[in-house]
Amino acid sequence: MIIEVEGLRKRYGPRKAVDGVTLSVREGxxxxxxxxxxxxxxxxxxxxxGLRPADSGTVRVLGRPSWPRDxxxxxxxxxxxxxxAFFTRHTAREHLRRVAALHRVSSVKADGVLTxxxxxxxxxxxxxxxxxxxxxxxxxxxxxxxxPELLFLxxxxxxxxxxxxxQLWGLLKSLSDRTVIYTTHHLDEAETLCDRVAIIQRGxxxxxxxxxxxxERTGTATLEDAYLALxxx
Ligand code: ADP
Numbered sequence: 001m002i003i004e005v006e007g008l009r010k011r012y013g014p015r016k017a018v019d020g021v022t023l024s025v026r027e028g029x030x031x032x033x034x035x036x037x038x039x040x041x042x043x044x045x046x047x048x049x050g051l052r053p054a055d056s057g058t059v060r061v062l063g064r065p066s067w068p069r070d071x072x073x074x075x076x077x078x079x080x081x082x083x084x085a086f087f088t089r090h091t092a093r094e095h096l097r098r099v100a101a102l103h104r105v106s107s108v109k110a111d112g113v114l115t116x117x118x119x120x121x122x123x124x125x126x127x128x129x130x131x132x133x134x135x136x137x138x139x140x141x142x143x144x145x146x147x148p149e150l151l152f153l154x155x156x157x158x159x160x161x162x163x164x165x166x167q168l169w170g171l172l173k174s175l176s177d178r179t180v181i182y183t184t185h186h187l188d189e190a191e192t193l194c195d196r197v198a199i200i201q202r203g204x205x206x207x208x209x210x211x212x213x214x215x216e217r218t219g220t221a222t223l224e225d226a227y228l229a230l231x232x233x
Contacts (some may be wrong), residue, residue: 001024001026001027001060002025002026002027002029002061002062002149002150002179003023003025003048003059003060003061003150003181004024004058004059004086005021005022005023005024005048005058006022006056006057006058006059007020007021007022007049007056007057007058008020008021008022008044008056008057008058008059009021009053009055009056009057010040010043010047010052010054010055010172010203011055013122014207014227016125016202016203017040017043017203018040018043018044018047018054019040019202019203019204020057020203020204021040021044021057021200021203021204021205022205022207023198023208024028024216025179026179027179028177028178028179029179029180029195029196030175030176030178030179030180030182030193030194030195031179031180031182031194031195031196031197031202032179032182032183032184032185032193032194032196032197032198033045033181033182033183033184033198034105034183034184034185034197034198034199034200034201034227035185035192035200035201035206035231036129036201036231038198039200039201039202039203040202040203041183041200042154042183043155043203045152045181045183047059047066047067048061048066048181049061049066049074049152050066050067050069050070050073051069053067053068054067056103061073061077061150062076062149062150065097072092075103075146076148076149076150077148077149077150077151077152078144078146078148078150078151078152078153079143079152080140080142080151080152080154080156081152081154082154082155082158084136084139084142086127086135086138086139086142087127088127088128089100089126089127089128090124090126090127091123091124091125091126091127091159092114092119092122092123092124092125092127092130092134092138093110093111093124094115094121095115095127095142096110096111096113096114096138096141096145096174097110097111098144099142099145099146100113100146103145103146103153104149105146107146109145110145111123113141113144113145113147114141116141116144116174117137117138117140117141117144117169117171118137118170119134119138119141121136122134131164132159132160132161132164133160133161133164133165133167133168134167136154136156136157136164137162137168137171139156140153140156140171140175141195149179150178150179150180150181151175151178151179151180151181152180152181153172153180153181153182153183154183155183155184155185156168156172156184157184157186157189158184158185165186165189168188169192169193172189172193172207173192173193176193182194185225187222187223187227188222188223188224190211191211191222191223191224194211195210196208196209196210197209197210197211197214197223199227199230199231201231206233207230208231211223211226214226214227214230218230
């Protein structure tokens with residue numbers, strides 16, 4: 001198992017953000033984390049990443065506890081967040097080469113990742129001039145330069161227009177042989193991309209299954225309908 005979470009709990013004052021979560025993620029899985037706003041997704045994912053401590057329970061990532069914070073383990077993860085930071089006065093290529101240098105990865109490799117995410121045509125464009133979709137590609141590229149063993153993507157299509165969102169799907173699909181933890185509110189995306197999804201509500205797992213399994217279980221035609229049936233139950 002790449003990720004093993006057992007009996008995880010985290011509260012903020014009286015609020016139980018994560019309330020007894022147990023789950024595991026296998027190597028090569030594209031694993032979706034779904035749930036309403038405030039359900040505890042970010043808290044859960046950040047605890048798994050080793051960026052927040054839990055109150056109790058255990059988390060093992062790549063076979064190691066992720067807390068106390070383990071910089072060697074973090075170096076093996078790729079993390080794209082909603083607040084990904086950029087070297088804004090740089091071009092896309094320069095930005096990625098600097099990110100790569102921080103990981104002691106060569107410029108040649110960085111340029112290869114720029115190609116992989118489809119940004120060759122924008123390589124000389126300053127980061128601040130990139131479109132939302134191009135910026136998300138660069139954020140994903142930044143999480144990929146060091147060829148991480150586990151990739152976390154946090155709503156990479158959140159602020160994109162419908163066309164840019166669909167265009168990003170091709171890139172996301174191309175990552176499907178990696179192990180990816182993927183947070184999204186777009187159920188159509190999760191249905192297309194994810195091998196399995198966990199639906200979280202009020203800090204607890206409502207269901208973990210394949211999109212097909214969730215549809216069958218709820219007698220619905222789409223993952224979106226399955227999701228709505230499960231979170232409304
Ligand atoms: P989601 O990512 O699903 O929207 P979060 O993990 O961000 O949910 O939040 C879960 C709950 O924990 C929410 O009620 C939120 O207000 C609360 N919460 C999250 N982070 C903090 C924090 N740093 N301090 C206090 N409460 C928090």
